[in-house]
Amino acid sequence: MTAISRGDTPTPEGLRFVQLGFGADAVEYEEAWQEQRRVHAARFADEVPDTCLLLEHPPVYTAGRRTDDSERPLDGTPVIDVDRGGKITWHGPGQLVGYPIQKLPRPVDVVAHVRRLEEAIIRTCTEFGVETTRIEGRSGVWVLGDPVADRPSLGGLSLDFDPRTADEEFDPRLNGPEYAPSNAGQRREDRKLAAIGIRVAKGVTMHGFAINVNPDNTSFDKIVPCGIRDAGVTSLANEIGREITIADVLPVVEKHLRDVLENAVLLPRAV
Numbered sequence: 543m544t545a546i547s548r549g550d551t552p553t554p555e556g557l558r559f560v561q562l563g564f565g566a567d568a569v570e571y572e573e574a575w576q577e578q579r580r581v582h583a584a585r586f587a588d589e590v591p592d593t594c595l596l597l598e599h600p601p602v603y604t605a606g607r608r609t610d611d612s613e614r615p616l617d618g619t620p621v622i623d624v625d626r627g628g629k630i631t632w633h634g635p636g637q638l639v640g641y642p643i644q645k646l647p648r649p650v651d652v653v654a655h656v657r658r659l660e661e662a663i664i665r666t667c668t669e670f671g672v673e674t675t676r677i678e679g680r681s682g683v684w685v686l687g688d689p690v691a692d693r694p695s696l697g698g699l700s701l702d703f704d705p706r707t708a709d710e711e712f713d714p715r716l717n718g719p720e721y722a723p724s725n726a727g728q729r730r731e732d733r734k735l736a737a738i739g740i741r742v743a744k745g746v747t748m749h750g751f752a753i754n755v756n757p758d759n760t761s762f763d764k765i766v767p768c769g770i771r772d773a774g775v776t777s778l779a780n781e782i783g784r785e786i787t788i789a790d791v792l793p794v795v796e797k798h799l800r801d802v803l804e805n806a807v808l809l810p811r812a813v
Contacts, residue, residue, distance in 0.1 A: 600634065
């Protein structure tokens, strides 16, 4: 991919973008987590403005607080347990990760913050010709599949008997490519293009989003991504059918994050 240099991108309204590293300079997860904590403390003390860290990680699985053992890799692949919400996911090459560290009014409205991140990503996808949306009860940004009745059958069975939803003991990790999350587009199912998982401590946000630009989505097949068994994952490259890089997406996502986060009227959650 095109090299992206490290550095700060100042904005006139005070929201700061810090590009930590991409490609050969991808940032190890623990290193980025430590940097998040450092910036979080500085933001709480009003020593820095709202800051969004942007980066790419080497391959890594991370598990939020709600992750079940039945959703982790079966082959013993290491998983880093983290203090964000949500469940297990994968980060790696071809995925643009953003950690907005923003001070919110109290009482904090976590859902409103998640919706703002989703909105910025939805606008970004639109610029690349990909129609995305939210799904009720499932955070993140999604490409909707065909109506259930119009989707191809799985394993020769009617979708009315889809074992992923009808059999509590069914494990898609053990049942080959026809159930793999990375093949959701071929099955014309709902598929997640961007995941969101956050934490708010002392009124300041941490963690954030991961946009699948052009990763190897088969890395998601070792887990139950975000704990969702009846949908899958996709990427911008998969949806538009051509090569696209993080360097292509980076200025677009910065533009929309700036617009959404800086212009939002931050109100405390109604109690």
